[in-house]
Amino acid sequence: MSFNYKISIVMPVFNASKDLSFALDSILNQTMNLSDIEVIMVDDYSTDNSLSIIKEYCRVYSNFKVIELKENIGAAYGPRNIGLKHVTGEYVMFLDSDDRFHEKACETLYNTANSNDVDIAFARYRRIYPEEKLILKSYSPYTDNINEYEDDLVDGVNLTGIIGFFWRHFFSRLIYGKLKNLNSDKIFIKNIKNHPELFKILPSIWTKIYRTSFIRKNNLEFPPFISGEDLNFVVKSFFLTDSIVFLNETIIHDYYMRNTDNDKSITKNINYSLVYDSLDSYYHCNEICRDFKFSKSNVILNPFLLNWISLYKQSDLSKSEKKELYKIVNNMSKFYKNGFISRCLIFFIKLLLKT
Structure with missing residues (x-):
């Protein structure tokens, strides 16, 4: 199987004009050579000027491509699945239109996956709430005690009131348990069942790189859910492979969640x-x-x-x-x-x- 690029990045887009340029510019700013990266943007029938922004990037950069949907699917699973059918890169990554890659994300994940000949490589991220001036790192069962996190925010999940009380004083300790031993910052997994602690990390599809041939061989798709489609995709993919590398680093991906009154994200309504x-x-x-x-x-x-x-x-x-x-x-x-x-x-x- 021949490939045109080292990495294909699939991005679903719907009415994302406010943040879209920041996401796309984070790809332009990668330390990896831009000519090695294919960007496939699937516009889910946006009604703002998202498509105009996309087309301008496509006009300037020949490796930026757009797929225009003629009707709205209404959730990210559809555009992602459509984008997967058009990738020509050896590996696939995912980026949402309101997120931003760390500048070393593509190079680090690609080199890790390629040099170790694995189907999946993934790392940690930082989640940034610009409105609240808050930065949270993603949880790791190897280096983090869950009680060190903010009282009402765990991996960005808002748990206040009575639910938050039980979370802080009861559930968090029982769910996350004790820290696991870590011999190195790089963990090789042949059977995910022997490393169930890795499932305690949020699925975070945008922190992962997948071998394209692995996705196609197993007909992997995102199931048709408004929320939780990435969880199902990640869990199933982990079970299907005997070659995963986890990097216990927080520098791979910067995640930006907009916290504004006019946020129209489906998963926030x-x-x-x-x-x-x-x-x-x-x-x-x-x-x-x-x-x-x-x-x-x-x-x-x-x-x-x-x-x-x-x-x-x-x-x-x-x-x-x-x-x-x-x-x-x-x-x-x-x-x-x-x-x-x-x-x-x-x-x-x-x-x-x-x-």
């Missing part, structure tokens, strides 16, 4: 579709774990279920909508029994949906 899809995606992830005979899905999903409770508490749903959610939780509860915390979370969610 809390409605029934988001609440339902998030929970359904966790159920789907649990099914993936069952398919691959991985009995510790709670390691992956307990933090997400806890965050889902916080999400649900911010929503205003009808009785019929709660009933539909209850069906998902009830089906999940039949197989999600590994651990006391897991059973408590499922029980508490059921209780919430019944009130």
